[in-house]
Amino acid sequence: MLAASAIVLAACGNQNKMSSNSGSTKTELTGTNSNNNYQSVIQDGHYQTSKSAGVNQQQTSNQFNLEGFQHGLLDISKKEFSPNKYVFQEGQQISTEQTYNWLGRKTKQNPEGLNPDQPDKKIVPEYLQQIDEQDFLQQNGGKLQLKGMTIGLGLNSVYYYTKEKYGAQYTKNLSDDEIEAKGKEMANEVLKRMRQRAATKDIPIVIALYKAAPDDSLVGGNFFAYSVNRGGATSVSSWNKVNQRNYVFPTAGNEKVPNANDEAAFEQFKNKAQSYFPNLSGVTAQAQYTDGTLTGMHVNIVTQFYSYTEINSFTQYLQTAAQKYLPHNVPIEITVGSTNGVQSYLNRGQDEKKFTAHVFNNY
Amino acid sequence: MLAASAIVLAACGNQNKMSSNSGSTKTELTGTNSNNNYQSVIQDGHYQTSKSAGVNQQQTSNQFNLEGFQHGLLDISKKEFSPNKYVFQEGQQISTEQTYNWLGRKTKQNPEGLNPDQPDKKIVPEYLQQIDEQDFLQQNGGKLQLKGMTIGLGLNSVYYYTKEKYGAQYTKNLSDDEIEAKGKEMANEVLKRMRQRAATKDIPIVIALYKAAPDDSLVGGNFFAYSVNRGGATSVSSWNKVNQRNYVFPTAGNEKVPNANDEAAFEQFKNKAQSYFPNLSGVTAQAQYTDGTLTGMHVNIVTQFYSYTEINSFTQYLQTAAQKYLPHNVPIEITVGSTNGVQSYLNRGQDEKKFTAHVFNNY
Known part of the structure; x- marks a missing residue:
C-alpha cells in the first residue's frame, strides 16, 4: 500500500516544481510516494509515455509476459538505481521506429534487426520478442538529467511460425542455453549501440534478460540474468544470475x-x-x-x-x-x-x- | 478498509464455533471484522445465499439499482440492528417462489401478487421491481436466533412496457407521490404477511422503500423512506424520511x-x-x-x-x-x-x- 510512511526524494528540496533544461518546459514529479516506489517525471503537465511500450503491446500475445516483463524489470532497476536517489522516466532514448527495427530480422532493408535473418525455405527462430527501456534521472544544478538506464530484452521460449500465410501454426521450443546465448549476444550489441549516443555514452546501463512464457501460459515468464555496465563500457563483462520462476x-x-x-x-x-x-x-x-x-x-x-x-x-x-x-x-x-x-x-x-x-x- | 481495529461481536465468547438449534448442524461466523460491518453466518461450512437475490437479478435490468439497493438496505439495517450486537444472514424467510409471486401482478392464479392486476387493453404500471430480505440474528443460550429483519421494496420510477409481444418499448414515468403511496401500501401488506409466520411474528421488522433509477441511468436509485415496526405490530405506524440522492x-x-x-x-x-x-x-x-x-x-x-x-x-x-x-x-x-x-x-x-x-x- 502506498500508505502513510512516504519517503521523499532525498536530493530535491522543492521537488514538485523543478525547472528543466529548456527554459519554457515545466518539469514536475508525480508526487511523494511510498517506500521503494519511484517518483516519475511530468513535462508541462503531460506524462512522457514509453516509446517502446506500444510496440511490445502489438508484438506480445501473452498479456502476462508484457506485465511481468515491465514489473520485473522495474524490480531489477531498483537494485541499481534506488528510488530514493533516482526519478523514473519511461524510455525516451530508443525510438518507436528503432524498437520496430531492432525487433525485426537483420536484412538488407533492416540492418539494425537483432533477430537473425531467415534464408529461403529455412526455419530460423526469432529470439527477441520485446524491448523495454527505463530511464533514471537525477537533479543536477536544478535540472533533471539522465543518469542511468535499464534495458530489458524479452526472449521467446517458444517460436511460433506458419509455413505459409494463414497456414497452420507450428512451434519450435528454444532451449535455455540457446536463449541465454542469443540474449547475451544481443545485449552486447545493444550496449555498443547505446554507447554511440551522447546521452547514454557515459551512464551506467543495466541490461536484463527475460525468458517469455509460452502464449498459452497462465503466468508470465521470468528474468534469468542481468548485467550492470559502468559508464563507457562497450561490452558486458559479467552477468548476475536471477533465479526466479512463476x-x-x-x-x-x-x-x-x-x-x-x-x-x-x-x-x-x-x-x-x-x-x-x-x-x-x-x-x-x-x-x-x-x-x-x-x-x-x-x-x-x-x-x-x-x-x-x-x-x-x-x-x-x-x-x-x-x-x-x-x-x-x-x-x-x-x-x-x-x-x-x-x-x-x-x-x-x-x-x-x-x-x-x-x-x-x-x- | 477492514483493517486493524476489528470489533468482536460482544455477546459471543466462543464466536467461531457455535452450535445451532439442530444438533448436527455446525454454525460458524465469517470471522472477526472491522467496525460497522456485519459478521455473517456459515452453516456446515456453507454460506446461506439469499432466497430473493437471484430473482432480483433476473428482474432488474440496471445493475446499479441492484447493487445500490442491497448496499443501501444494509446501511439502513445498521441503524436499527447494530453490527456489534447482531449477526447478518441473507434472507431465509421469504422463499424464492414467494418472491416471484409477490413481484407479480395480483390475479386469480397469483393472489399474493403485490403489483396491481391489469384488465384487458388497459395500461396499469407494475410498481414493485425488487424485494430484498436481510435477517439479523443474536445468540441465545448457545443458539443463533432470528431477532430482527429488514425488508426492502424496490419501486419503479419508470414503467417499461410493450403493447404487443416483441413490440416497441413504451415508457410511463411514475410520480414520486404515486411511488410513495403504492410503496407504503405494499409495506403494510408485507408486514401483515410476516406477522402471520411464527418466526417473524414478534421480532422488529424494518421496511424500507427504494426508488429505482431508470434503466439507462449511470447511477442507481435511492431509498426515500423506512419504518421501524416493533414486534407484533401489523401495520406501519410511522415513516422516517431518507433524503439521499445519487x-x-x-x-x-x-x-x-x-x-x-x-x-x-x-x-x-x-x-x-x-x-x-x-x-x-x-x-x-x-x-x-x-x-x-x-x-x-x-x-x-x-x-x-x-x-x-x-x-x-x-x-x-x-x-x-x-x-x-x-x-x-x-x-x-x-x-x-x-x-x-x-x-x-x-x-x-x-x-x-x-x-x-x-x-x-x-x-
Missing part, C-alpha cells in the same frame, strides 16, 4: 513447485472457499519463487453470481481463511471477480501481519 | 447537484488527469448526497492503453491530484480500469486523511 496453482500434470507445502496450503484455502460459497467458478493462483522460496502469490477467485451482501460476507470469510491457511510472511494479493469485473480484493503486503480487504461498490 | 459527474444537461462546488472540484481533478495522461477514454464519478451534503464519491477512470509502469506512475499522480482537488472529509474511491479490468484503485475512507493506493499486477 507457477500456477493448482499445478498441471507433473509440474513440481519448489516447495510442495505452499501448494498444499493453497489447496486447503481453495477447498475452504469453494465449500463456503456455492457460486464459485474458479480459484487459481500465480506463485512467484525466488531462489527456491515463495516470494509472492496472487490469488484469483471468480464467482458466477453477484450480490453485494454475498461478496461482502465472502470477502470477510476469505480474510479469516487466507490468514489461517495461506503461507505466512509472504506478500499475498487476492481478487474476487465476477462477470461485472473485480468485486473485492484482499492484500497483505511484504511486512504486514494481517490482510486488509476492500469491497467495491456502486451508488 | 448523481453522475459530469452532470448532463440542466441537472443541478446540491453543491456546485463539488462538481467544480471534480472537473478540476478530471482536467488534471486528462492532461497528464494521453490515453484516457473517460473520467466520470458517482456522487452520493445525504440531506444535501456530499457523503461519498466513486470516481471511475478508463484508460485505453495498458502498461504497468504507466499505471504505476499515473496512480501515484492521482494520489496527489485527488488529495489536492477532490472534496475533503468525504469518503472517496477511485478505480483505474482498462479493457483488461481494474488496474489500480485509490481509497480514502470516512475518517482517513490521505488516500491509499494499490496497483494490481500479475506475475
